[in-house]
Amino acid sequence: MTLPAENHRTHEAAGLTRRLADFVERTRWADVPAVVRHEAKRSLVNYFAVALAGCSDPAIDKAVSVYDRFRAGDDAGVIGRRERTDILNGAALNAMSANVFDFDDTHLPTIIHPTAPVAAALFALAEARQLSGEALLLAFVVGVEVECRIGNAVSPEHYQRGWHITSTCGVFGAAAAVAKAVGLDAQHIVWALGNASAQASGLVETLGTMSKSISVGNAARNGLLSALLAADGFSGPDAPLEGERGFLRVTAQRPDFSAISEGPGREWALLSNTYKPYPCGVVLNPVIDACLDLRRDARWRFDEIERVELTGHPLLRERTDRPGIRSGRESQVSAQHAVAVTLARGKASLAEFSDAAVTDPSLRAFASRLRFIDDASWPVESAQVTIVLHSGERVSRRVQAARGSLAAPPGDVELAAKLRELAAYGRSGVDPQALLDVLWQLDHEPDSAAPMRAARRVA
Template identity: 70%
Template sequence: MTHALSHPLAEFIETTAWSDIPSTVRHEAKRALVNYFAVCLAGCSDPDVVKAVKLFSRFNAGGQARVAGRSESMDMLNAASLNAMSANVFDYDDTHIPTILHPTAPVAAALFALAQTRAVSGEQLLLALVLGVEVECRLAMAISPEHYRRGWHITSTCGVFGAAAAVGKVLGLSAEQLVWAFGNASAQACGLVETLGSAAKSIGVGNAARNGLLSALLALDGFAGPDQPLEGERGFLNVFGEQPRLAEVTSGLGEHWALLANTYKPYPCGVVLNPVIQACLELSRDRSWTLDDILRIELTGHPLLRQRTDRPDIVLGRQSQVSAQHAVAVSLATGRAGLAEFSDAAVADQRLRLLYDRLQFIDDPDYAVESAQVRIFFKSRETLSRTIDVSLGSLDAPLSDQFLENKLRELAAYGRSGCEPQPLLDALWTLEHSTDAGAVMRLASL
């Protein structure tokens, strides 16, 4: 039988060493972890995360692994799930372009859970992170955008493979065992776009971390899967994709790195809203007009903008993170776009809700996802317009290391995590020199 895809990918994971990773990719891995811990610490006290912690504690099989920003310790599987959920709950995590997959949460959560149960160096963990992100993003590239359009939540469905690959690398799995891990992961790949705007969305991301970890551990113990779990006639790519582009998975392996197409959010919302919010914040600066004078607001952008964010009937802060109506209203009204502006209280503000129905979408496929135009038409003054060609946080306007550090400091405080940011930041920037990667999670917990 010809092993066209699963085995070459597994062999790449097995044989790739830290010395094979370019310096730019190494640094991006650390940036991804700074952002990961920032959003983890923001979400650690979210009411839905707290509910999950209490429930999971009833089924806890041990206390080997900690939960970021909290005092509880869990078994590996529960810790991996909770830390991925916490990182994803506010939609503030990283985004791979163009798949819109959030790659770090499922992979990092699984790796740090494992690293607290055995000796794992910082170099080992970073290498595994790079490879896990590579796997999930390449699978996503093969089935995007049809996969997401059909309603599959790509972070959950592909993230489980990234977690399995990363953990498998740390465990020293052979190529054959890694293929088994892929097979185990394929049996657990799930997550629906319908859950966006609800707490249920983060269950899928938590399961990706948990089940990816489980998949690799089972493979280590000889739990075998199919020979072609990815490319088989009824394998993951053919079932979850409409016309999968299999070459995306293995073409240029070791030459083109997915982490270099990773971006970080300046605002806690769906990534397609970044240019919209930026335009509104600029329009709200030195404001000499009132909200009552607004007749209508035209929002021009890629058709994906309307598809993902035309949500005027929201009732929860979680829903507001994927609502253009709310994002426009709150950023114009307050001149801010932090977590407080996407809360239940903000959504309940009737002054903002009056603006929701005044928003009109204009689809323009010539716009890139990271660009948008906002035009405000008034009753008694001239129209104002702002166009963002490249939004802050996109590949062409990346957030600086300092911005990410400040994000971690701000979100650690917002989440009432009790974490001291500077020791954690120091440990993350120097992680490749550490002999104990698990120590990072101890710095991030109580």
């Protein structure tokens, strides 16, 4: 008998979109706790950091060139680049750029990269109409909340099945954020979410290809468009989320409606947001931590290493045992490459996981020297790396909670350092300190487009 459960779920489902829209309409800046406000700014610092690196990627170059043929204005900038475009294109291109390396933030319960779609839509809007920093931050907090709550309701099945959850849920977040920023009432917010529901797309199959960027860009662009259409009275269904043929039931067998309905305004998705220290699969975080540690105190040379033993949860081996890689993108999920490059260079940033880095013969030769030791009792955020030298000497480092996990989040100083480093990587000539200054003070900034001006390419 599943009837009681079904009834319970039907009860939870009734009016779900409308209740979420009510939350979006009525939430004020005063309702947002200080720790959430600050996390919003940290997310934006990380967003501009990754966008400043991504903006020079070949996928972004190609997208900018094709989208430029359909440029209806020059209100919007592209972070770290010279081009100007209209706000729909701007939203798309900046979201693409921030996500192209998968180096952006991660909402742990869903693995949504929440900021790219929402922030890109909001900053594009901010370049076209007056919006205070406080208003943008409030809309951002609310948009991320909508995006991640919808993601929670369909997780883990949705992503496992093959939906690129950042894209599919991002369009709702962007729509809700823009709807908030332009001051729509609850009925119009429901329509904005309905217009977004017609545009939710993105497949895991496209990961590792340029196609992925289209859906991430669309999440921002189409979320923005959904809200602008709703503002003009373009109406949608009453129950785009919870309806019989709505987003939740169509993209998950057993959606958890309570993940949306329970706790908005009390629990905040941004407090489960994390920031990658390295441009790699998150299971490699403790491995790279340990290698950086080993290298910092090294009394050995890289060519003295006989072999390396890697102890961790079996998931570590299953996800990252990739010896024969050929591209920078593959290297981001290869333990062989991550260990070799980090021990050899003492760094683990984008340059170490690039197409150029994987061609280094000494790193390629190293692949056969790695041994995995599975131990299912280890949490995934921990690992141990043991170096065995030709001399027989053994040196070990064990990491309990990797940098970038919720237990060891980066400090503000580290996030700022990430922005400085990635700004340099992208060669945009952007002054990172000026950008950081305006981002950390965004809630007191009368014009929320100020960070976009500070992130314009000047070189």
